[in-house]
Amino acid sequence: SAVISQKPSRDICQRGTSLTIQCQVDSQVTMMFWYRQQPGQSLTLIATANQGSEATYESGFVIDKFPISRPNLTFSTLTVSNMSPEDSSIYLCSVEVVGGMNTEAFFGQGTRLTVV
Protein backbone atom coordinates (compact mmCIF):
# COMPACT_ATOMS: atom_id res chain seq x y z
CA SER A 1 0.00 0.00 0.00
CA ALA A 2 0.94 3.67 -0.02
CA VAL A 3 0.00 6.63 2.10
CA ILE A 4 -0.05 9.97 0.34
CA SER A 5 0.05 13.31 2.08
CA GLN A 6 -1.08 16.20 -0.06
CA LYS A 7 -1.11 19.84 0.87
CA PRO A 8 -2.60 22.30 1.03
CA SER A 9 -5.99 20.66 1.38
CA ARG A 10 -7.65 23.79 0.08
CA ASP A 11 -6.84 27.33 -0.90
CA ILE A 12 -8.47 30.44 -2.25
CA CYS A 13 -6.25 32.36 -4.62
CA GLN A 14 -6.33 35.58 -6.57
CA ARG A 15 -6.33 35.37 -10.34
CA GLY A 16 -2.93 35.84 -11.89
CA THR A 17 -1.10 34.23 -8.98
CA SER A 18 0.39 30.74 -8.72
CA LEU A 19 -0.11 27.91 -6.25
CA THR A 20 2.22 25.00 -5.61
CA ILE A 21 0.70 21.74 -4.41
CA GLN A 22 2.89 19.23 -2.63
CA CYS A 23 2.56 15.46 -2.65
CA GLN A 24 4.54 13.22 -0.28
CA VAL A 25 4.45 9.42 -0.45
CA ASP A 26 5.51 7.11 2.36
CA SER A 27 7.41 4.80 0.01
CA GLN A 28 9.56 5.13 -3.07
CA VAL A 29 7.64 5.02 -6.34
CA THR A 30 8.77 5.31 -9.91
CA MET A 31 5.89 7.38 -11.26
CA MET A 32 3.55 9.90 -9.73
CA PHE A 33 0.44 11.18 -11.44
CA TRP A 34 -1.40 14.46 -11.20
CA TYR A 35 -5.12 14.72 -11.89
CA ARG A 36 -7.69 17.45 -11.99
CA GLN A 37 -11.31 16.91 -11.04
CA GLN A 38 -13.88 19.62 -11.62
CA PRO A 39 -17.07 19.60 -9.56
CA GLY A 40 -19.32 16.69 -10.49
CA GLN A 41 -16.91 15.47 -13.12
CA SER A 42 -14.52 12.59 -13.53
CA LEU A 43 -10.76 12.75 -13.06
CA THR A 44 -8.63 14.11 -15.88
CA LEU A 45 -4.96 13.18 -16.01
CA ILE A 46 -2.71 16.23 -16.22
CA ALA A 47 0.72 14.63 -16.33
CA THR A 48 2.96 11.80 -15.26
CA ALA A 49 6.03 12.67 -13.22
CA ASN A 50 9.14 10.50 -13.23
CA GLN A 51 12.10 11.17 -11.01
CA GLY A 52 15.03 12.58 -12.93
CA SER A 53 13.19 13.47 -16.11
CA GLU A 54 10.65 15.97 -17.35
CA ALA A 55 7.04 15.24 -16.74
CA THR A 56 4.90 13.88 -19.56
CA TYR A 57 1.81 16.00 -20.14
CA GLU A 58 -1.53 14.90 -21.51
CA SER A 59 -3.25 16.64 -24.37
CA GLY A 60 -4.54 20.03 -23.30
CA PHE A 61 -2.02 20.54 -20.52
CA VAL A 62 1.31 22.32 -20.91
CA ILE A 63 4.38 22.70 -18.78
CA ASP A 64 4.23 26.49 -18.67
CA LYS A 65 0.81 26.35 -17.04
CA PHE A 66 1.37 23.29 -14.84
CA PRO A 67 5.08 22.94 -14.06
CA ILE A 68 5.90 19.79 -12.12
CA SER A 69 8.90 18.91 -10.02
CA ARG A 70 10.00 15.42 -9.01
CA PRO A 71 13.18 15.80 -7.00
CA ASN A 72 13.16 12.30 -5.51
CA LEU A 73 11.20 9.05 -5.43
CA THR A 74 8.83 10.11 -2.65
CA PHE A 75 7.92 13.70 -3.47
CA SER A 76 6.43 15.81 -6.24
CA THR A 77 4.94 19.26 -6.68
CA LEU A 78 2.44 20.63 -9.15
CA THR A 79 2.24 24.38 -9.70
CA VAL A 80 -0.85 25.99 -11.16
CA SER A 81 0.47 29.13 -12.77
CA ASN A 82 -1.15 32.44 -13.67
CA MET A 83 -4.44 31.20 -12.33
CA SER A 84 -7.86 32.09 -13.66
CA PRO A 85 -11.29 31.13 -12.32
CA GLU A 86 -11.34 28.27 -14.84
CA ASP A 87 -8.55 26.63 -12.82
CA SER A 88 -10.87 26.23 -9.85
CA SER A 89 -10.92 22.52 -9.29
CA ILE A 90 -9.71 19.68 -7.12
CA TYR A 91 -6.17 18.54 -7.85
CA LEU A 92 -5.08 15.05 -6.83
CA CYS A 93 -1.81 13.21 -6.88
CA SER A 94 -1.61 9.47 -7.26
CA VAL A 95 0.82 6.58 -7.28
CA GLU A 96 0.51 2.97 -8.38
CA VAL A 97 1.70 0.06 -6.31
CA VAL A 98 2.18 -3.36 -7.84
CA GLY A 99 1.25 -6.08 -5.38
CA GLY A 100 1.17 -9.83 -5.65
CA MET A 101 -2.22 -10.00 -7.35
CA ASN A 102 -3.09 -6.43 -8.22
CA THR A 103 -1.86 -3.12 -9.45
CA GLU A 104 -3.52 -0.59 -7.20
CA ALA A 105 -3.59 3.18 -7.42
CA PHE A 106 -3.54 5.30 -4.28
CA PHE A 107 -4.64 8.90 -4.17
CA GLY A 108 -4.07 11.86 -1.97
CA GLN A 109 -7.02 13.59 -0.38
CA GLY A 110 -6.87 16.32 -2.98
CA THR A 111 -6.37 20.07 -2.99
CA ARG A 112 -9.51 22.10 -3.48
CA LEU A 113 -8.53 25.26 -5.33
CA THR A 114 -10.79 28.25 -5.74
CA VAL A 115 -9.61 31.13 -7.90
CA VAL A 116 -11.33 34.48 -7.39
Add this chain to the structure above:
Amino acid sequence: LAKTTQPISMDSYEGQEVNITCSHNNIATNDYITWYQQFPSQGPRFIIQGYKTKVTNEVASLFIPADRKSSTLSLPRVSLSDTAVYYCLVGGYNTDKLIFGTGTRLQVFP
Protein backbone atom coordinates in the same frame (compact mmCIF):
# COMPACT_ATOMS: atom_id res chain seq x y z
CA LEU B 1 -5.86 2.48 -23.40
CA ALA B 2 -9.29 1.00 -23.96
CA LYS B 3 -12.22 3.34 -23.51
CA THR B 4 -14.96 2.36 -21.11
CA THR B 5 -18.68 3.04 -21.08
CA GLN B 6 -20.85 2.81 -17.98
CA PRO B 7 -24.24 4.09 -16.91
CA ILE B 8 -24.12 7.65 -15.63
CA SER B 9 -26.19 6.88 -12.57
CA MET B 10 -28.04 4.15 -10.70
CA ASP B 11 -30.40 4.09 -7.76
CA SER B 12 -30.86 1.31 -5.24
CA TYR B 13 -32.23 0.62 -1.79
CA GLU B 14 -30.46 -0.63 1.25
CA GLY B 15 -30.04 -4.40 1.34
CA GLN B 16 -30.30 -4.87 -2.41
CA GLU B 17 -27.63 -6.26 -4.68
CA VAL B 18 -26.30 -3.73 -7.17
CA ASN B 19 -24.73 -4.67 -10.48
CA ILE B 20 -22.90 -2.04 -12.50
CA THR B 21 -21.89 -3.04 -15.98
CA CYS B 22 -19.01 -1.52 -17.93
CA SER B 23 -18.38 -1.92 -21.66
CA HIS B 24 -14.82 -2.03 -22.97
CA ASN B 25 -15.08 -3.33 -26.51
CA ASN B 26 -11.49 -2.49 -27.41
CA ILE B 27 -9.83 -4.16 -24.45
CA ALA B 28 -6.35 -5.44 -25.27
CA THR B 29 -5.04 -8.89 -24.51
CA ASN B 30 -2.84 -7.70 -21.66
CA ASP B 31 -5.39 -5.30 -20.15
CA TYR B 32 -6.79 -5.82 -16.68
CA ILE B 33 -10.12 -4.45 -15.47
CA THR B 34 -10.14 -2.43 -12.27
CA TRP B 35 -12.92 -0.73 -10.35
CA TYR B 36 -12.52 2.27 -8.06
CA GLN B 37 -14.93 3.92 -5.63
CA GLN B 38 -14.94 7.62 -4.89
CA PHE B 39 -16.71 9.44 -2.08
CA PRO B 40 -17.18 13.21 -2.13
CA SER B 41 -14.07 15.14 -1.14
CA GLN B 42 -11.88 12.03 -1.29
CA GLY B 43 -9.61 10.44 -3.85
CA PRO B 44 -10.72 7.23 -5.56
CA ARG B 45 -10.19 3.97 -3.71
CA PHE B 46 -9.41 0.58 -5.22
CA ILE B 47 -12.23 -1.95 -5.02
CA ILE B 48 -11.35 -4.93 -7.17
CA GLN B 49 -9.32 -6.04 -10.17
CA GLY B 50 -9.58 -8.95 -12.55
CA TYR B 51 -8.54 -10.36 -15.88
CA LYS B 52 -11.17 -12.97 -16.67
CA THR B 53 -14.00 -15.04 -15.18
CA LYS B 54 -14.88 -14.06 -11.63
CA VAL B 55 -13.04 -12.37 -8.83
CA THR B 56 -14.41 -11.90 -5.35
CA ASN B 57 -13.09 -10.06 -2.33
CA GLU B 58 -14.57 -8.91 0.95
CA VAL B 59 -16.48 -6.01 -0.56
CA ALA B 60 -17.42 -6.93 -4.13
CA SER B 61 -17.40 -9.41 -6.98
CA LEU B 62 -16.26 -8.80 -10.52
CA PHE B 63 -17.72 -10.84 -13.36
CA ILE B 64 -15.92 -10.90 -16.69
CA PRO B 65 -17.32 -12.89 -19.64
CA ALA B 66 -15.10 -14.92 -21.91
CA ASP B 67 -14.85 -12.21 -24.59
CA ARG B 68 -13.83 -9.65 -21.92
CA LYS B 69 -15.66 -6.87 -23.76
CA SER B 70 -17.62 -6.02 -20.66
CA SER B 71 -17.46 -6.51 -16.93
CA THR B 72 -19.92 -6.27 -14.05
CA LEU B 73 -19.19 -5.03 -10.58
CA SER B 74 -21.52 -6.63 -8.06
CA LEU B 75 -22.08 -5.07 -4.66
CA PRO B 76 -24.01 -7.39 -2.35
CA ARG B 77 -26.54 -5.92 0.06
CA VAL B 78 -25.65 -2.27 -0.33
CA SER B 79 -25.94 0.21 2.50
CA LEU B 80 -26.25 3.98 2.57
CA SER B 81 -22.48 4.21 2.88
CA ASP B 82 -22.09 2.66 -0.56
CA THR B 83 -23.43 5.85 -2.11
CA ALA B 84 -20.50 6.94 -4.24
CA VAL B 85 -19.17 7.16 -7.77
CA TYR B 86 -17.82 3.92 -9.23
CA TYR B 87 -15.23 3.96 -12.00
CA CYS B 88 -14.33 1.13 -14.35
CA LEU B 89 -10.85 1.29 -15.85
CA VAL B 90 -8.93 -0.99 -18.17
CA GLY B 91 -5.19 -1.07 -18.65
CA GLY B 92 -2.14 -3.23 -18.58
CA TYR B 93 -0.84 -4.70 -15.35
CA ASN B 94 1.58 -2.13 -13.98
CA THR B 95 0.31 0.28 -16.64
CA ASP B 96 1.91 3.68 -16.74
CA LYS B 97 -1.25 5.70 -16.24
CA LEU B 98 -4.94 5.45 -15.45
CA ILE B 99 -7.54 7.12 -17.63
CA PHE B 100 -10.87 7.59 -15.92
CA GLY B 101 -14.19 7.44 -17.72
CA THR B 102 -17.39 9.12 -16.63
CA GLY B 103 -18.08 6.75 -13.75
CA THR B 104 -21.44 5.60 -12.36
CA ARG B 105 -23.02 7.61 -9.60
CA LEU B 106 -24.75 5.15 -7.27
CA GLN B 107 -27.35 6.50 -4.89
CA VAL B 108 -28.57 4.17 -2.15
CA PHE B 109 -31.85 5.05 -0.46
CA PRO B 110 -33.08 3.86 2.94
